[in-house]
Amino acid sequence: MVDRSGGRGNPLTSGLRSVSVRGEVDGPVVEERAVPGSRATVVARLSAAAAVGYAAVGLAAHLATPAAEREDLFGSPEPLVGPAMAIVGAALLGRVPGHRVLQLMTVIGCFACVFAGSLGIAVHGFAGSDDPGPLFRIAAWLTLWTWVPAFVSFATLLPLVFPDGRLPSHRWRPVAMAALALIATMSLLTAFTDIQPEGEQPANPVAIPLPGGFLDVVQTVLDPAVPALALLGLVSLALRFRRADPQVRRQIAWVGYALALAVAAAFLAPAPVNVVITLAVPVAIGVAVVRDRLFGIDVVLNRTLVGTALLASSALVYVAVVGWLGGLTGSPDSLVGFAGAVAVAAVFHPLYVRIQRAVDRLLHGSRGDPYRVLGRVTEVLRDAAAPRAALARAVATIAVDLKLPAVTVQVDRPDAPPVVESVGERALAVHAVPLHWHDDVVGTLHVAHRPGTDRLDPVDESLLADLAAQLAAVGFALRLATDLERSRDRLVTAREEERRRIRRDLHDGLGPQLASAVMALDVANRALGHEPARAVPLVATARDQLQDAVADVRRIVHGLRPPALDDLGLLGALQATGPGLLPERDGAPRIRISGGGQLSDLPAAVEVAAFRITQEAMTNAIRHACAQHIAVRLDGRRDAVGIEVVDDGLGCAADSPAGMGLQSMRDRAAELGGTCRISAEPGGGTRVSAVLPLGGDR
Incomplete structure (x- = not known):
């Protein structure tokens, strides 16, 4: 059996929080939770209060005992760990009523307090007296066996079921049953037999006389049972740690390591060392509760x-x-x-x-000072070099300032993969806050609940809503940056395509024409001396080829910049070319082109873009929308040129894909830093609205 005399090698390793040994470990476990203030909670709290009070009485008796006759009360950690476990377990039962782990903590703490208090009272009663009163004899009897349900439960059951109060699997049920049987057997034997040699301690007053050989055999069988079951408990804890998710691993880590050290020290280390190591268990409980909210007791x-x-x-x-x-x-x-x-x-x-x-x-974190959090996020967003870097730094700041396990921001981009920036494990971020920008949702802010909780506090939700408003602006800027980058890519592509077209026109069209004309003139030049009549048709042929070349040059130049813009200006060029879009037939649509403001002396790029956008809009209205009336309005402002083209045609669906013409209009506007919107008119038809900045005052 385990020696509980003076230099006890088995400290009552303080109870952690996890033991609920029940037969139905192989199936769904349904715990019957008492409501706060129920009888079970009240009984647990009253028992803890009585046990702690009894331990205090024992400590007072210990201090009243002459120093020369005092027992080493603090040779094991029961006087320190017992009250802590009893108080913490009973207090937390009010927050998590009916939790089997907390119930076991309270039970272990109460037995530890009873052992510590009984030891102090018994030593005081037996000091200088061979015949103390009944109270002291009862206290001495309690010291014989009350350590068993405390220490053995801690060493064997606690590692087996930590931290959720259930066995790792049904295969561990025999081990749990053996631990329960061992606790019951050892408690009865130490309480009602002389199986435990206690040195100078008084004999057991209620011992049942049994043959000495029988007790020796029983002790030989039971002595290795405690360390064997304790070792199995630690093995189960290690297996549970390997299979657990990160949240449960964090819960196991602190207390599990301290528990393993305490159990090992109980059998291997001398009294002063094992006491110190055992005290690491309640410290680890405190760390686990503070860092990982093991029982969800934030309020408590x-x-x-x-x-x-x-x-x-x-x-x-x-x-x-x-x-x-x-x-x-x-x-x-x-x-x-x-x-x-x-x-x-x-x-x-x-x-x-x-x-x-x-x-x-x-x-x-800084949840209680929301202005500080908002200020830090604002500073981070302001100092970031780019929208994506701003998102990444803002996510990290939110996670640190609010002490959230995981924070993720996702910005959705049309026709492009979403941008995701995260801190922590994305799977934990289950609470979603939409990022609203005006009437659009540009993305989502996802955050994880704090460890041990299943929801966010209203304070957290309100603060996250304010932070989401700031992140929405960054998300919108990221969308604009993406659109601008794609527009720039398209413009670069269009420019290279235009260069390729001009090169092809010059090389395949104008070049051969000029070369042929040169060859014809060379032949005519040689023929002038010998056959003048032959030179005449050659010169005529060269002239025709040069005329064709001139026409091609005009066509190429017109493609680069319509000459009408230089001759008639923007408004005049549109009025001259607009009706030319119409076929010569009856029922052709009526086009009204008007303008106002200052439309002369426009920058060349703006003038060409306005001409092309307006022409494309009119062409679409005639060819695709079958419009009967087209109204074009140009507005020359101080800093921009406004364009509106309204038709009464078939219109365009909001979800219809943009063709090359529509995309070309948007790209031309984006190239100048402007905008081009195509929308459906309420009564039918289409409205094209473009604004082209002038790039400075005129």
């Missing part, structure tokens, strides 16, 4: 941290003030205590405000 944790820090700070203020005034007056009195209370009252609210802000930053 927040209030607990604030209350503890506020209580400690107030106590320090009170002690400092009372000590200082007591030193000045020479002796403490009621006035000094009153002054200390007044000082605490004076600093209480400022301390509370500062501590609450610090705790909020610890748990939720």
Whole structure:
């Protein structure tokens, strides 16, 4: 059996949070959760309060015992870990009622408190007396067996079912049953037999006489059972860690490592070392709760941290003030205590405000200071070199400032793959916030819930909505940058195609014509000396070829810039060429071309673009929309030229793909930094509206 005498090698390794051993581990587990304030929660809290009070009585008895006769009460961690587990487990049951892990924490903590309190009381009663009263004998009897349900449960069951309170699989059910049987058997044997040699401790007053050989055999069988089952529990914990998702791994990591060290130290390390190592378990619980919200206790944790820090700070203020005034007056009195209370009252609210802000930053980042978060994101967006870099830095800032596990921004681009910037694991980002820009949704902001929670707080949602408004502007800018880049690519392509066309026209058309004319003139020149009559038709042929070449040059030049623009101006050129689009037949559509403002002395690029856009719009209305009336209006402004072409034709569907003509109009406008919109008229027909900037004041 395990020796629980003076230098105990089995500290009551503090309970973590995970044990709920039930037979139905191989199927869906349905936990019966009590509602807050139910009988089970009340019983757990009352039991924890009674056990902690009993431990405090034992500690007082220990301090009242003469130093020479005191037992080493702190040779094992029960006096420290037991109250912590009992209090934490009972307190958290109010937040997560009916959680089997928290229930086990409370049970282990209560038994640890009973063992620690009984040891202090028994040592005090037996000090200097061979016949203590019944109360001290009962306390001595409790020290014989109360360590079993605490330590053995911790060493065997806790690793087996941590952290969700269920076995890894049904294959581990025999191990769990063996651990439960071991706890029950050892508790009964240590409580009602003399199986455990306790050195100078008094004999068990209720021991049932059994043959010594039988007890030796039982002890030989049970001694290796505890370490064997503890080892199996650690193996199950390691397997669970390997198969778990990242969230559960983070929950297991801190407490799992501390638990493994504590179990190993319980069997291998001497008393001072195993006590220190065991105390790492509650520390790991605190880290896991703070960092990974193991039980989803944000509210309880927040209030607990604030209350503890506020209580400690107030106590320090009170002690400092009372000590200082007591030193000045020479002796403490009621006035000094009153002054200390007044000082605490004076600093209480400022301390509370500062501590609450610090705790909020610890748990939720800068959520409590939304203007700071918005300011940081605004600064990041302003300083970024490009829209995509701005998105990436903004996502990182949001994740850090709000302490969110994962943040993703997706900007949707028409006819292009979406742009995605993320921090953390994208699969965790399940809460979506749309990025609205005017009447359009340009993308989505996805964020993950904080660990241990299944939703965001209203404060988070409100702040994320404000941040989404800022990101929407960046998303729209990214869309514009994408459109501009594609327009630039199309313009470059169109320019190269135009160059190729001109080269082909010059090489295949004008070049051979000129070469043929030169050859004809050479022949005519040679014939003039010998056969003048033969030179006449050759010169005529050369003349015809040169006339064709001149026509080709005019055609090429007209393609580059219509000569009518130089002769008649923009408005006149359109009025001269517009009717020329019509076939010579009855029923042709009526075209009305008008203009206003300053339309002379326009930049050449603007003039050509306006002419081509207007011509293309009229051509589409005649050939494709079967329009009967076409109204063209040019407006020469100080900084731009406005174009409107309205027809009463068939119109165009909003979702119809843009043809080469429509896309060409948009590209010509985009090349100058302007816009070109094609929309359907309410009564039928199509409206083409273009604005071409002039690039400076005229």
